[in-house]
Amino acid sequence: MREPLRERLFGLGLWLLLCLPVLLKSDPDDGGSWTGVAVGVALLGGCVAVSRRWPLVPVAVVVAVSLASAPELFTPSYSLALIAFGYLAGRRQEQTRAALWLFGTVAAAGLLLTVATHSSLGQWFALLLTLALAVVAPWLVGRYVRQYDRLVRSGWELADRMEREQAAVADRERLRERSRIAGDMHDSLGHDLALIAIRAGALEVDPGLGPAQQHAAGELRRAAADATARLRDIIGVLREDDAGAPTTPSGETVEELVSRARASGLSVSLAPAPVPTLPGMSGLALHRVVQEGLTNAAKHAPGAAVSVAVTGDGPNVRVRVASGPGSTAPAGLASGGTGLVGLDERVRLAGGSLAHRGAGDGGFVLEAVLPRNPPAPLPAAPTSARELDRARREVRRGLARAIWIPLALLGALGLLMAGVAVWTQAQSYLEPEDYAGLRIGRSLKEITDDAEDWPARPLDGPPRRTPAEPPGMDECRYYRSTMLAAIPVYRLCFVDGHLADKAKVP
Structure with missing residues (x-):
């Protein structure tokens, strides 16, 4: 309710202010009438009431009342109303x-x-x-104030939006960190649990162990399988579909990774040695491709031979992990189905490509192509800065229009007045030969009929400081004697429609 009350108080104050010139200049003491005062006060009240909803209606009404009072549009009673409603129209009107x-x-x-x-x-x-x-100049000032208020409002909106975006960025970072944790658990713990299950499975069928030891190895294998299943459930909670690629906390090389898998009982060959090193995201993606290939081979093709090949190919490095057909995987080992999806995302963010397929002998092949120099991340588009700059440009354009449009109108008006003045001079110019041929006593009709090019109209009146007209004349007309100078002029005086005196006056 505070804003409507403020608007009502503003409208009341504006109405009282605009009524003051009407009360002072339209009363009977200034040649007006109390009826005119009442009509003016009522019209101004209606204009103030509708000015917020229809800003141009008050301008049109006040202009009509001013034209009815003075054809020049300038009236002491309504000039202030013209200025006020012109400004409010520019301030409140959206379209121009x-x-x-x-x-x-x-x-x-x-x-x-x-x-x-x-x-x-x-x-x-x-x-x-x-x-x-x-009217026009206050309207332009109102337009400029409107643009400036829009700039200020846009600045506050952008500040509020930046605060909300900062909070959203913090939330996204927390979610991304959860996704990194999920990726680390899948990459590291899943790989280690798969190797533990392979070792336990080998011990379970080892004929050199007694029944008790084989039973314990079986329990260890089942415990590893259960841990893998629980890990999959945890990853399902933490991993997000649109999260960025997780990073690998381990700093081990591909050679160390292969050696650890070989020590766990997996038959792995690596060529060539040493493996080419890659910087940044490409190096992390290379490690993950090899790790995922070994993990899948240990889980789904136990006992199969695995070959890892990392070769340079110009600006790229190609990695290939191939596993042959193995025995049936131990019961209880679960597959979350997210390893290859996350791996594909990591390779893509590193600027490479990932492919996987089944081999003709029943094995599985995992291949990736990684760039030696990963692409730099694209900078975020400065949306807020662009919007603020656009709002500033609109304000500058509004200020420029508020300056040059009145100047252009005044210049055009000056050119128009100059053109009309030249045209008026041409219409009021009397040729010296025609003036010399004038005879006293002739009627105006005879004079105009005999002249070849009589002026279309005389001057509106005598120039300043012109000598007094001869006494007893009914009418005196003045014509220009030269095209460019205002003086001297020809004066023709008539009595009963006949020429009674002619003179060239300075």
Whole structure:
């Protein structure tokens, strides 16, 4: 309720302020009437009431009332209302096309009114000047203030958005860390548990052990299988589908990884030695490809021979892990189905590609191509900075329009006035030969009929400091004697429609 109350108080104050010139300048003491005062106060109240919903309606109403009072549009009673409603229209109106149409209509209506009342074009020029300074200029200032408020509001919105994005980034980092933990558990613990199960399975069928030792080895194998299943469940909770590739905390090399698998009883061959080293994400992805290949071979093809080959191929390194057909996997070993999916994501983020397929002899082949120099991550697009810069550009354009549009209107008005002045001079120019041929006593009709190019119209009045007219004359007309100078002029005075005096006056 606070904002509507503030708006009502503002509207009441604006109405009282705009009514003050009407009360002072439209009362009977200034040539007006109390009826005119009442009508003006009521119209201003209605304009203030609708100015927020229809900002251009008050401008149109006040312009119409001003034109009815003064064709030049400038009235002491409503000039303040023109300025105030012009500013509010620019401040509150979103689109500019309707305002431009209104300004053009006012200019055209002023021209039609000038022609209809047979007034001089100077009256229309005064209307255009009043329109530019009292309506258009405040409207442009209101537009600029609107753009500036939008910039400030955009700044606060961007600040609030950045805070929310920062909180969201923190949440994503926590989720990504959980995903890294899940990947580490799958990569390291899953691999180790698979090797433990292989060793326990070998001990379980070893004829050199007694029944008690074989039974204990079987329990160890089943415990490893159960731990692998529980690990899969934990990974299902922690791993996220859209999480980034986890990193490998272990700093062991591919040779150390193969040696550890060989010591666990897995038949592994590595060629060539030493293995090419790769930096950054490519090196981590290489280690993971070999680790996943050995883990899958130990789980799904126990007893099969595994070959690991890492070869250089120009800017890339190709790694291939192939396992032959083995005996049936021990019962209880579970497969989560996420190892190859996570591995493919890690290889992709490193800039490489992963492929896996079954071999013709019943084995399995895992291949990956990794770049020696992984691509740099793309920088985040500065969305907030772009939006703020766009808002600043809009404010600068609004300020520029608030400056150059009134200047352009004044320049165009000056050119128009200069053109009309030249045209008026041409219409009021009397040729020296025609002036010399004038005879006293002739009627105006005879004079205009005999002249080849008589001026279309005389001057509006005598120039300043012109000598007094001869006494007893009914009418005196003034014509220009030169095209470019205002003086001297020709003066023709008539009595009963006949030429009674002619003179060239300075």
